[in-house]
Amino acid sequence: MDGLLSEAFIASLFFGAVTAGVPLLLAGLGEQVSEKAGVLNIGLEGMMLAGAFAGFATAYATESFLAGFCAGILAGMAVSLIMAVLCVVLGMNQIVVGIAITLGAEGITALLHHVLYSRSYPRLSRVETWTIPGLADIPYVGQAFFDRNVLIYLAFALTFFMIWVFRRTQAGLNLQAAGDAPAALDAAGVSVTVTRFASVLVTGCLGGLGGAYMATVGGGLFLPFMTGGAGFIAIVLAMLARGNPLWILFGAFLFGASLALTTALQVVGVNIPTDVIQMLPFAMVIVVLLLFARHSYLPPALGLPYQRGAR
Amino acid sequence: MNRQHPLVSRLHGTVSVLLPVVLALTVGAILLLALGKDPIAYYGYVIRRGLLSPTGLEASLTRTAPLLLIAAGLIVAFRSGLWNLGVDGQLLLAAVVTAALAPELADRLPSVLVIAVCFAVAMAVGAAWSLIPALLKAQFGVNEIISTLMMSFLGVSLANVLIKIPFNDPLTTVPQTATLAVEDRLSRLADTTIHWGVLLALVVVVAVHHAMTMTALGMRLQIVGANMRTAVHAGLRLRLLVIVAFAISAGLAGLAGAVDVLGVHGTIRADWNPAYGIVVIPLVFLARFNGYAVIAFVFVFAVLVIGGESAARRLDVPTYFVLVLVGLVMLFMAITEFMDHRRRLTARD
Numbered sequence: 087m088d089g090l091l092s093e094a095f096i097a098s099l100f101f102g103a104v105t106a107g108v109p110l111l112l113a114g115l116g117e118q119v120s121e122k123a124g125v126l127n128i129g130l131e132g133m134m135l136a137g138a139f140a141g142f143a144t145a146y147a148t149e150s151f152l153a154g155f156c157a158g159i160l161a162g163m164a165v166s167l168i169m170a171v172l173c174v175v176l177g178m179n180q181i182v183v184g185i186a187i188t189l190g191a192e193g194i195t196a197l198l199h200h201v202l203y204s205r206s207y208p209r210l211s212r213v214e215t216w217t218i219p220g221l222a223d224i225p226y227v228g229q230a231f232f233d234r235n236v237l238i239y240l241a242f243a244l245t246f247f248m249i250w251v252f253r254r255t256q257a258g259l260n261l262q263a264a265g266d267a268p269a270a271l272d273a274a275g276v277s278v279t280v281t282r283f284a285s286v287l288v289t290g291c292l293g294g295l296g297g298a299y300m301a302t303v304g305g306g307l308f309l310p311f312m313t314g315g316a317g318f319i320a321i322v323l324a325m326l327a328r329g330n331p332l333w334i335l336f337g338a339f340l341f342g343a344s345l346a347l348t349t350a351l352q353v354v355g356v357n358i359p360t361d362v363i364q365m366l367p368f369a370m371v372i373v374v375l376l377l378f379a380r381h382s383y384l385p386p387a388l389g390l391p392y393q394r395g396a397r
Numbered sequence: 398m399n400r401q402h403p404l405v406s407r408l409h410g411t412v413s414v415l416l417p418v419v420l421a422l423t424v425g426a427i428l429l430l431a432l433g434k435d436p437i438a439y440y441g442y443v444i445r446r447g448l449l450s451p452t453g454l455e456a457s458l459t460r461t462a463p464l465l466l467i468a469a470g471l472i473v474a475f476r477s478g479l480w481n482l483g484v485d486g487q488l489l490l491a492a493v494v495t496a497a498l499a500p501e502l503a504d505r506l507p508s509v510l511v512i513a514v515c516f517a518v519a520m521a522v523g524a525a526w527s528l529i530p531a532l533l534k535a536q537f538g539v540n541e542i543i544s545t546l547m548m549s550f551l552g553v554s555l556a557n558v559l560i561k562i563p564f565n566d567p568l569t570t571v572p573q574t575a576t577l578a579v580e581d582r583l584s585r586l587a588d589t590t591i592h593w594g595v596l597l598a599l600v601v602v603v604a605v606h607h608a609m610t611m612t613a614l615g616m617r618l619q620i621v622g623a624n625m626r627t628a629v630h631a632g633l634r635l636r637l638l639v640i641v642a643f644a645i646s647a648g649l650a651g652l653a654g655a656v657d658v659l660g661v662h663g664t665i666r667a668d669w670n671p672a673y674g675i676v677v678i679p680l681v682f683l684a685r686f687n688g689y690a691v692i693a694f695v696f697v698f699a700v701l702v703i704g705g706e707s708a709a710r711r712l713d714v715p716t717y718f719v720l721v722l723v724g725l726v727m728l729f730m731a732i733t734e735f736m737d738h739r740r741r742l743t744a745r746d
Contacts, residue, residue: 182679190724196717361557368551
């Protein structure tokens with residue numbers, strides 16, 4: 087057990103935490119946008135899977151990670167378009183449509199994988215990294231944070247960009263109003279439907295990108311159902327973050343760390359069933375809820391379709 | 398305008414159930430053609446093996462048992478305005494405890510008692526797993542979507558730990574619980590392979606449906622579901638009712654796990670997670686929390702799954718295709734239901 091404080095262990099823990107945390111961060115930031123606007127996007131898991139498959143297949147065919155990311159974004163947005171039309175424009179039940187989308191995406195991506203690659207699981211080549219001179223040599227954290235693919239830097243930057251959007255822009259205020267008091271936003275002359283529609287597309291875009299990251303930079307291969315509940319974890323992160331992107335960053339890293347802990351422990355020769363470690367982040371959330379229960383907050387209009395003039 | 402001929406309204410009801418299925422099958426057929434498969438052969442096979450052959454029909458009916466019990470629990474939760482999205486964890490934990498307990502008891506007690514004890518324990522385990530979300534909701538108003546989902550993920554992992562360490566059967570290479578002898582499982586109905594858990598599930602759904610609409614407790618829970626503040630003003634014991642609704646809902650999910658183990662599997666392997674919850678939740682919504690409609694939806698779903706599983710083996714169409722079909726059916730059901738609702742609203746104006 088003396089290996090637990092060694093540099094190899096801590097460095098691999100940080101490295102794995104970032105690798106596993108970034109898709110949660112991207113998807114969580116996306117979900118936060120639509121939750122702020124009052125749409126509970128349960129279809130996030132499906133959007134991530136669509137992004138994962140499209141991202142992998144494109145990156146594999148074109149040998150370009152950039153093309154893969156773009157394809158992931160487009161696939162995520164295409165799936166979120168269904169959600170936006172049915173739930174925002176038509177006001178249908180968000181939970182039913184969201185679950186239907188997740189099931190459909192699970193099926194379609196697994197089916198397409200079967201058709202394209204039969205039972206083989208081709209791998210992508212290693213992703214190129216941008217090494218930040220100087221910082222990358224810091225012990226423990228250098229490799230994890232400063233010698234990574236550009237998408238990881240972008241994901242971190244996006245957190246701060248979202249803070250700026252929420253606090254300093256009209257669009258951010260509109261989003262907040264669409265979730266807190268849609269009727270007031272409507273009275274102010276801004277369309278609730280357009281605001282929410284856009285917010286769902288943003289979720290699809292970031293969820294798709296998060297999925298594409300998982301299948302390209304993260305694993306370098308696509309497996310059926312590979313997101314394995316990450317979309318649901320991202321939904322919970324967005325709910326717990328109470329509208330603050332920094333909490334999503336923190337939470338995604340924490341979840342990422344506990345997912346990475348198993349691998350890191352194996353590096354130093356400690357064998358614990360993965361299931362025990364996988365329980366950690368969820369147990370942590372429950373403890374947080376028990377301790378800080380009174381602070382949880384959700385937009386009042388979350389999950390409710392908006393109908394002008396309805397009481 | 399409101400008064401329709403009874404025949405017309407019955408016809409309308411049939412159409413609104415069949416239309417989404419037909420639409421989904423059509424889109425699915427296009428997909429099959431794109432994959433280079435014959436859709437008519439595939440669907441024919443699904444129907445033959447899921448509905449028309451005796452073994453297929455028996456398998457489909459057997460599959461409805463856990464789904465119906467989960468649905469019955471969800472009717473209680475949803476009508477009380479509580480989003481219990483954690484049924485998978487509740488079911489799996491109860492199933493694992495049942496699988497470990499039943500072979501132990503089978504040597505010591507008569508089988509009727511074994512089953513009774515297992516059912517009671519499974520319901521208690523399921524209900525216990527909902528206690529934290531229920532208390533958080535009742536005491537602090539914490540959103541139960543978060544807490545039940547978290548408890549569900551936690552429960553699934555805990556169930557695996559239980560299978561791999563304390564409940565592991567040392568005689569097998571794959572981690573799994575000790576196997577319950579076939580004669581100790583739920584007995585079959587007449588000459589079929591259907592166990593009596595299916596009947597139990599049907600009775601429970603109907604009973605829950607009427608309990609929610611006709612009894613005082615049901616009425617109270619529906620007031621909680623309609624508006625929590627109103628419930629407080631009406632002098633109802635809100636906290637207690639929230640905990641009771643959660644306990645019934647999760648207890649029935651636990652019972653579903655016990656029925657699946659005692660009726661079908663007899664043992665549980667590590668990483669077994671049927672994830673019934675994710676399909677039953679939308680089905681219950683689409684049935685508008687109506688027990689009878691739930692029975693119909695669940696049956697259609699079971700036929701699709703059982704038929705699809707046989708077709709996968711025979712026609713080399715992966716079972717994933719069934720997931721696509723189920724997703725499509727749900728989507729089209731939601732759309733038809735929505736159009737219908739809107740049409741009725743305009744008709745009333």
